[in-house]
Structure formats: C-alpha cells, structure tokens
Amino acid sequence: MPDRAPQPVDRQLPTDEARDLISLVREIAQREIAPHAAEEEDAGHFPRELFTLLSESGLLGLPYDSEYCGGDQPYEVYLQVLEELAAARLTVGLGVSVHSLSCHALAQYGTKEQQAEYLPAMLGGGLLGAYGLSEPSSGSDAASLRTKAVRESGGDWVLHGTKAWITHGGIADFYTVMARSGGEGARGITAFLVPGDAEGLSAAAPEKKMGMKGSPTAQIHLDGVRISDARRIGDEGQGFAIALSALDSGRLGIAACAIGLAQAALDEAVAYATGRQQFGRPVADFQGLRFMLADMATQIEAGRALYLAAARLRDAGRPFSRQAAMAKLHCTDTAMKVTTDAVQILGGYGYTADFPVERYMREAKVLQIVEGTNQIQRMVIARHLAGPESR
Ligand SMILES: Cc1cc2nc3c(=O)[nH]c(=O)nc-3n(C[C@H](O)[C@H](O)[C@H](O)COP(=O)(O)OP(=O)(O)OC[C@H]3O[C@@H](n4cnc5c(N)ncnc54)[C@H](O)[C@@H]3O)c2cc1C
Numbered sequence: 001m002p003d004r005a006p007q008p009v010d011r012q013l014p015t016d017e018a019r020d021l022i023s024l025v026r027e028i029a030q031r032e033i034a035p036h037a038a039e040e041e042d043a044g045h046f047p048r049e050l051f052t053l054l055s056e057s058g059l060l061g062l063p064y065d066s067e068y069c070g071g072d073q074p075y076e077v078y079l080q081v082l083e084e085l086a087a088a089r090l091t092v093g094l095g096v097s098v099h100s101l102s103c104h105a106l107a108q109y110g111t112k113e114q115q116a117e118y119l120p121a122m123l124g125g126g127l128l129g130a131y132g133l134s135e136p137s138s139g140s141d142a143a144s145l146r147t148k149a150v151r152e153s154g155g156d157w158v159l160h161g162t163k164a165w166i167t168h169g170g171i172a173d174f175y176t177v178m179a180r181s182g183g184e185g186a187r188g189i190t191a192f193l194v195p196g197d198a199e200g201l202s203a204a205a206p207e208k209k210m211g212m213k214g215s216p217t218a219q220i221h222l223d224g225v226r227i228s229d230a231r232r233i234g235d236e237g238q239g240f241a242i243a244l245s246a247l248d249s250g251r252l253g254i255a256a257c258a259i260g261l262a263q264a265a266l267d268e269a270v271a272y273a274t275g276r277q278q279f280g281r282p283v284a285d286f287q288g289l290r291f292m293l294a295d296m297a298t299q300i301e302a303g304r305a306l307y308l309a310a311a312r313l314r315d316a317g318r319p320f321s322r323q324a325a326m327a328k329l330h331c332t333d334t335a336m337k338v339t340t341d342a343v344q345i346l347g348g349y350g351y352t353a354d355f356p357v358e359r360y361m362r363e364a365k366v367l368q369i370v371e372g373t374n375q376i377q378r379m380v381i382a383r384h385l386a387g388p389e390s391r
Helices: 016-043 048-056 075-088 090-109 112-124 239-275 287-315 321-345 357-367 374-386
Strands: 129-132 148-151 157-167 174-180 189-195 201-203 217-227
Touching: 016 048, 016 075, 016 090, 048 090, 075 090, 075 239, 075 287, 090 112, 090 129, 090 157, 090 174, 090 189, 090 239, 129 157, 148 174, 157 174, 157 189, 174 217, 174 239, 189 217, 189 239, 239 287, 239 321, 239 357, 287 321, 321 357, 321 374
Parallel strands: 129 174
Antiparallel strands: 148 157, 157 217, 174 189, 201 217
C-alpha cells in the first residue's frame, strides 16, 4: 500500500467568493506557512512578515464590515479560513483568531466616530492586535481583575496594573484592555483601546512555553498609561460584558483552529501508517490502527459540524453562546486526543522532532486552556441547562 497523500477537506461553502478565498488561503498556507513552521517554532520565531501578507491579502478582518476594511464574510467562512491556517501552523491560525478577538470590542461596541478612526487600520492596515483580560491573580475568575483605570479631572484615563498571558504581548500594535474603573465585580470594569507604543506600557520577557513557541505570550505592565476618553470602548462598567461577548466569538475561533490542528495530525498519521511496513504489511492494515484512524476522523468531522452549526447560528443573529462553549470543549478535547493518537500511530518516530506530530500534541494542550479552560466551558454549558449555581 503506498503512502496516501492527504486530500484537501471537502468544504461546504456558501458562495463562489468563499470558495476562492479558501483556495487563496490554501495556496498561502502551502507556499508561505507550512514549509517554515517546524523550524520557526523550534527557534521561537514569530512570523510578523506573514501577518503583513495576510493583512495585504484581506485575511485579517474577514468577519468585519467592509465599510471599515473588513472582509464582510460570514462566520462560517471565516472559521474555515482559520482552520486551514491552523492546519499549516497553529501560531498563525491562533494569531489571526486573537487579532480578530481584539477587534471585536471596537467593532461591536465602539461609536461610529471611533470605528471610522481606528478600525480601518486594525482590520486592513497591517496592524496586529492583542486582548488583555487575564492577570497574574485572575484567570478563570476574570471579573476579579485588579488593573485600575482612574479618570482624571481633564477627562483622560490613567491605567495601572499587570496583564498576564497576553498573546502578541510586546509585539502588538494595539491592546484591548479590561480595567477596573469602578467597584468590585463584573460591573466595575471598563474596556479601553490602548496603543502598543503608549508611554508607560512595557512587556516582560515572553513565557517559556511547552509549545506554540513562535507565538509570544507575555505579561504587559501598565505603569501610568494615559488614555484619552476617546479610547474608552462602550460605557463605563460595560467592559466585562464586552469581554465575554468577544470570547463567545473567539471560542469559535479556537474550536476551528483545534480542528485544523487535529486534521493535520490525522493526515500525517494516515500517510505514515499506509507507508510503514511491519510484519510484511503496512501498519495501516492492522485493525487496531484502522479503528484508531476511523475514530480520529469521526471526532474531527463531528467537531467541524459542531463549530459550523454554532457559526451559522451567529450568522443568523441567533444566540450561540452555549453552542460556542460546546464547540470549544469538543474540538479542543478532540485535538488533544487525535494528536496524542497520531504520536502513537507513528510509534518511536512520532516521539521525535523528525515528524510534526509531537509538536502538534504539545500545541493541542494549550487549546484546552485558553479563552476559558474546558472546565469553564462545562460551567457555561451547565448554566444554560440548570441555571446559575446557587452560590
Ligand atoms: C499560551 C496562552 C495564551 C493566552 N493568551 C491570552 C490572551 O491573549 N489574553 C488573555 O487575556 N488571556 C490569555 N491567556 C490566559 C488564559 O485565558 C488563562 O490561562 C485561562 O483563562 C485560565 O486561567 P489561569 O491560567 O489563571 O488558571 P486558573 O483560573 O487559576 O485555573 C486553574 C485550574 O482550576 C480550574 N478552575 C478554575 N475555576 C474553576 C471552577 N469554577 N470550576 C472548575 N474548575 C475551575 C481551571 O480549569 C484550571 O484547571 C493565555 C494563556 C495561555 C497559556
């Protein structure tokens, strides 16, 4: 049995424009992204130049309004683009997803004036965004964040505090930052658009991570950062609701990236198992591996269907928060299982850096943690079923 080259995923796309878009993304992925992925991840290199290319190709603002240089694409198309990018390199797919997350607040809650002033550069001007909710002492309990925003008599805001785990921390051109402008709890939080070169903003050294080494994750220190009120997004006290609304959509991005990563691992496993001979036959002949491959493929298809169903609800203007949590939970658990099984299928070679599956396995882990851990996704889903916890 010869090695089986992976076939492109057969996607249901709503328009010819969307089909052209996917072809363009596959071309960029094959030509520009995949060939450098292993080497650059190993070296911890963030491919800034690729993000410039993606911006020039109109791929950094896809789900947003074309009036502000967005791509006017439905979420179901945008997510499939993310899936293709993540299959080539997770740092890139996830980076586009985080950039999109960081644009959500202004695109949904900004005034017309703010949108006209800032959005075109954010969506189509080559800028890179970051999203600042987490802090050293507040992760899952994000509403307990401590970064302070104090309004001065002249109307400006002054920000003090530390944001933690910020993807693109230190290299982003802008940060959507949630800070405490009022009392305790979720209602005391306001959102701000902070320029990356603001005086008083600095980044710590990037975290040393298990995977995704090409994607910088760093603490951001805000030491008296002065922001004009024109950069406050939404009302005072609305920041936590804005942050959660962004995460509902962002979680679908994580789900799509997870399926891209899992698909890449399955493709590697199939190609290897059909080529590797043991006992005089390809190992893909053995039912023990055939059933593993079948289960991997089935979980991937189920995950893709789940994130697309949630995206179509969003595109139709219907509530999708529960479905987004389910998609994030299922797709990222699938990525973890499928990448682990892919290592198993490659045997000893799977455990080496000669093949990408060990990297995929390390990368999959983070997807179960970011944008709400999978425990938090279960809490969100259970609240929709059983109502809020009594305490
Ligand atoms: C690589 C990376 C990139 C990231 N990028 C960003 C970013 O760009 N912007 C940003 O704001 N944040 C970012 N994060 C932060 C991420 O969102 C948090 O790590 C995550 O929300 C969990 O918070 P924590 O790490 O503080 O864990 P904790 O909240 O301390 O949780 C510890 C453990 O307790 C569990 N737990 C907590 N509460 C409950 C509960 N009520 N019920 C059951 N279990 C619970 C958690 O699931 C986890 O297993 C990133 C993190 C990583 C690792």
